Amino acid sequence: xxxxxxxxxxxxxxxxxxxxxxxxxxxxxxxxxxxxxxxxxxxxxxxxxxxxxxxxxxxxxxxxxxxxxxxxxxxxxxxxxxxxxxxxxxxxxxxxxxxxxxxxxxxxxxxxxxxxxxxxxxxxxxxxxxxxxxxxxxxxxxxxxxxxxxxxxxxxxxxxxxxxxxxxxxxxxxxxxxxxxxxxxxxxxxxxxxxxxxxxxxxxxxxxxxxxxxxxxxxxxxxxxxxxxxxxxxxxxxxxxxxxxxxxxxxxxxxxxxxxxxxxxx
Numbered sequence: 001x002x003x004x005x006x007x008x009x010x011x012x013x014x015x016x017x018x019x020x021x022x023x024x025x026x027x028x029x030x031x032x033x034x035x036x037x038x039x040x041x042x043x044x045x046x047x048x049x050x051x052x053x054x055x056x057x058x059x060x061x062x063x064x065x066x067x068x069x070x071x072x073x074x075x076x077x078x079x080x081x082x083x084x085x086x087x088x089x090x091x092x093x094x095x096x097x098x099x100x101x102x103x104x105x106x107x108x109x110x111x112x113x114x115x116x117x118x119x120x121x122x123x124x125x126x127x128x129x130x131x132x133x134x135x136x137x138x139x140x141x142x143x144x145x146x147x148x149x150x151x152x153x154x155x156x157x158x159x160x161x162x163x164x165x166x167x168x169x170x171x172x173x174x175x176x177x178x179x180x181x182x183x184x185x186x187x188x189x190x191x192x193x194x195x196x197x198x199x200x201x202x203x204x205x206x207x208x209x210x211x212x213x214x215x216x217x218x219x220x221x222x223x224x225x226x227x228x229x230x231x232x233x234x235x236x237x238x239x240x241x242x243x244x245x246x247x248x249x250x251x252x253x254x255x256x257x258x259x260x261x262x263x264x265x266x
Contacts, residue, residue, distance in 0.1 A: 005055065005084035005091070010047050010164045012039045012097065014076035020190065023197035023260075031262055032197065039074040041200035042186060044103050046163040046179025048093050051084045052107035053167055053178075055091065061169075061178060061210040063113035068093070068105035069202040113208045116248050121220035121240045126191035133258055135226060137193035138235040144221045146187040151180055152214035176211030178250070181241045185254040188221045188237060199260055201234075204253040215243040221254075231261035 014024055014037055022028035024037040045068040052060045074080050080097045084107075095103035122143040131137070138144075151159055156177075160170060163179055170177055182203045189195065211217070218241075225236030237254045 002085060002087045005051055005086060007081040007083045008047070008050050008054075010080045010082065012047075012074045012076060012078050012080045013043070013162055013164065014039045015043055015162045016040050017076070021195065021198055023199055028197055032260055034073055036075050038199070039076060040186075041068075041070045041103075041202075042179060042182040043163050044068070044070060044074050044080070044095060045105075045182055045203060046165070046177065047080055047082050048095060048103065048105055048107075049178055050165065050167060051082055051093065052091055052109075053169065055084075055086075056109045058169065058173065058175075058210060060107070060109055061175060061207060064107060064109055064178075064207045065205070066105060066107040066178075066207075067202070067204040068103055070103045070200065072100045072102045074102050110206075114206060114251070116208065116240055116251055118220075118240070118242070118246070118248060121222070123220050127193070130192065130194045133193035133195045135233070138189075138223045138226050138258065140223055140226055142223045144188050144192050144223065144237070146184055146191045146219045146221075148216045148218045149184060149187065150214060150216050151176065156213045170213070174213050176213050176215055178205070178207060178211065180211065180217065181205060181250045181252065182254065184217050184219050184241050185221070185237060185239060185252050186256070188219050188239065188254075189235065189256060189258065193258075195258055197260060199257045200254075201257055202255045206251045208248045208250055209243070211243055211249050215247075215249075216245070217249070218242055218245070219252075225255070232257045233259035
């Protein structure tokens with residue numbers, strides 16, 4: 001039995017226009033073949049999370065599994081439609097904008113959250129001094145940390161507005177949006193090297209506990225991939241995102257292009 005869910009429509013917003021990552025800047029992004037600055041992949045993933053949370057509620061926030069892959073850009077101010085098709089307990093997700101499929105993924109609700117030991121993930125601090133990115137910045141097997149981040153009260157409310165979230169559960173139950181967790185994964189990369197323009201291309205995330213508004217979030221990440229593909233340099237991280245130094249919130253497999261290939265002008 002297959003059932004369709006959505007569309008959930010979002011007026012996409014580029015939350016990172018002024019960030020250090022100039023792939024979100026119109027002028028720089030065009031050098032890499034895009035029409036303008038990219039809406040962050042972590043925010044597109046947050047749009048995708050709306051459907052499984054609307055379907056499964058708090059249970060999804062406590063033990064849901066979601067995977068997102070970003071195949072084409074979403075641009076600021078454009079309409080993004082998130083659609084779902086459920087079959088055998090798996091929700092196939094798709095984001096369309098300007099007639100293009102921009103992201104695909106799946107979401108499901110396991111019977112129970114798997115168990116992960118904090119001690120299996122090495123806790124290290126972010127780099128004391130960031131240096132320009134190179135292959136050794138993300139050497140295979142290297143453990144990386146991120147400076148703690150907190151989205152409390154006003155910041156949590158602003159985040160929900162920025163990602164155009166309409167679900168009431170976060171404000172009603174004092175819960176942190178799970179879209180913040182891939183943001184922490186991005187911070188692992190940013191906090192350990194000075195990068196040029198770069199692109200988040202996908203995340204697989206098993207939620208382990210519902211985050212609370214105001215939790216102090218960090219990550220314990222191991223580099224499990226660092227390779228060249230079609231002129232792009234990729235990095236893959238395996239990590240736990242942790243609240244308040246003690247509560248595992250999510251197990252993440254996070255993939256990014258940390259040195260993209262520039263377009264050659266004709």
